Amino acid sequence: MRNILVIEDSPLVLKILEHLFRQETDLEPIFCASLAEAEVMLETSASLFFAAIVDLHLPDAPDGESVDLVMRYHLPCIVLSGSYNEQRRDELLMKGVVDYVLKESQHSYEYAFRLLHRLDHNSQIKILIADDSAAQRHYIRHILEPHHYQIIEASDGKETLRQLNEHPDLDLLVLDHAMPGVSGFELVKLLRQKLRLNDLIIVGVSADPKGSLSAQFIKHGADDFLRKPFCPEELNCRVMSTLERRDLLRALKKAAQFDALTGLNNRRAFYEQGLQMLQQAQRDKRQVSVAMLDLDHFKQINDGFGHASGDSALVVFARAMGNAFPDMLLGRLGGEEFALLTLHGADHVAQALDKLRQQCAGLHYAVGAPPLSFSAGLYQGEPEDLESLLHEADIRLYRAKQQGRARTVLI
Ligand SMILES: Nc1nc2c(ncn2[C@@H]2O[C@H](COP(=O)(O)OP(=O)(O)OP(=O)(O)O)[C@@H](O)[C@H]2O)c(=O)[nH]1
Numbered sequence: 001m002r003n004i005l006v007i008e009d010s011p012l013v014l015k016i017l018e019h020l021f022r023q024e025t026d027l028e029p030i031f032c033a034s035l036a037e038a039e040v041m042l043e044t045s046a047s048l049f050f051a052a053i054v055d056l057h058l059p060d061a062p063d064g065e066s067v068d069l070v071m072r073y074h075l076p077c078i079v080l081s082g083s084y085n086e087q088r089r090d091e092l093l094m095k096g097v098v099d100y101v102l103k104e105s106q107h108s109y110e111y112a113f114r115l116l117h118r119l120d121h122n123s124q125i126k127i128l129i130a131d132d133s134a135a136q137r138h139y140i141r142h143i144l145e146p147h148h149y150q151i152i153e154a155s156d157g158k159e160t161l162r163q164l165n166e167h168p169d170l171d172l173l174v175l176d177h178a179m180p181g182v183s184g185f186e187l188v189k190l191l192r193q194k195l196r197l198n199d200l201i202i203v204g205v206s207a208d209p210k211g212s213l214s215a216q217f218i219k220h221g222a223d224d225f226l227r228k229p230f231c232p233e234e235l236n237c238r239v240m241s242t243l244e245r246r247d248l249l250r251a252l253k254k255a256a257q258f259d260a261l262t263g264l265n266n267r268r269a270f271y272e273q274g275l276q277m278l279q280q281a282q283r284d285k286r287q288v289s290v291a292m293l294d295l296d297h298f299k300q301i302n303d304g305f306g307h308a309s310g311d312s313a314l315v316v317f318a319r320a321m322g323n324a325f326p327d328m329l330l331g332r333l334g335g336e337e338f339a340l341l342t343l344h345g346a347d348h349v350a351q352a353l354d355k356l357r358q359q360c361a362g363l364h365y366a367v368g369a370p371p372l373s374f375s376a377g378l379y380q381g382e383p384e385d386l387e388s389l390l391h392e393a394d395i396r397l398y399r400a401k402q403q404g405r406a407r408t409v410l411i
């Protein structure tokens with residue numbers, strides 16, 4: 001839970017904020033209606049707070065004194081203001097507030113909450129600022145720092161490449177075009193062709209007046225582009241939206257690859273990775289082993305102990321399978337049916353399946369429920385066609401069920 005200090009006196013705004021905080025499970029607001037109240041709160045409990053949302057005009061602080069108070073305690077500060085004043089906004093942003101949000105619509109309040117959520121993740125985000133001008137690097141750092149990112153700098157193309165090698169977990173590159181040595185534009189091409197395709201977000205930056213440059217950057221793989229001079233909010237908005245877009249894509253990819261209940265590969269991902277494994281085995285002239293596993297009398301668990309207990313049986317079984325076969329390709333093909341594919345020989349897999357069977361008997365998944373048991377069909381053969389290999393394993397699984405379940409059939 002993150003405590004958020006809210007310094008605000010307007011009953012209407014408080015009502016809106018209370019409503020929005022009620023929808024948050026991990027943010028807890030603590031409200032102060034005046035500067036005096038906030039001073040006492042921070043004096044006694046500043047370390048409890050993660051960030052602050054601050055009204056610019058309070059009866060005992062008519063001129064933004066509440067912002068200075070919060071900044072003195074080095075708390076990330078989101079300013080809420082009823083009126084827009086460009087000079088005031090610039091002053092506040094240069095002072096290091098996270099953002100200046102107008103109290104004009106539901107959308108702006110929601111934006112403030114997006115900022116709070118991002119702040120929570122930003123300390124894990126690594127940004128590289130690549131620009132040959134020290135002043136420009138300093139300016140960008142100053143804009144990004146209040147958002148709590150980890151920031152690294154590079155002053156030319158070569159150093160940028162060195163930093164990228166040194167920090168393979170970099171999330172975002174703010175890349176100036178006109179750098180000595182390798183230009184920003186050349187770097188984008190190089191990074192997208194040679195290093196990695198999607199993981200690194202690239203935001204191009206240039207003072208070049210040519211309109212086509214931004215399009216060229218983006219066509220060659222940059223995620224966004226900013227023309228200098230840009231205002232602090234513009235950079236922050238673009239960094240935030242590219243990060244959000246990447247997180248969304250990652251979540252989508254995860255949902256498309258993994259079974260939501262057990263976390264194992266789903267059927268599609270199992271087939272995709274299985275095909276790659278078969279191609280590798282063909283190149284290495286090796287056989288593969290494939291097994292199909294199916295929980296025994298699973299319907300009785302659902303019928304006798306409820307669907308939730310059935311689900312929990314699937315979860316504990318999948319976890320045990322993951323522990324038993326850490327270096328093999330595993331998947332949930334559907335229902336209570338699982339599969340594995342490996343370069344290990346069938347004897348090795350058969351032994352591991354027996355061990356898993358013993359462990360399953362001791363797994364707890366519902367009060368009073370019978371021990372978990374599974375049948376398996378196992379086949380070793382040439383890495384030709386995944387469908388046929390699975391079919392062979394399935395025939396053997398059928399035999400295992402016929403022969404009384406709780407066993408592995410290899411022949
Ligand atoms: N709880 C739960 N049940 C599921 C899920 N997917 C499939 N099932 C149930 O799994 C059961 C499978 O039953 P059957 O195909 O008759 O197999 P079984 O009872 O295990 O019998 P044998 O395989 O012959 O030992 C059905 O009742 C399905 O409704 C799931 O995601 N969660």
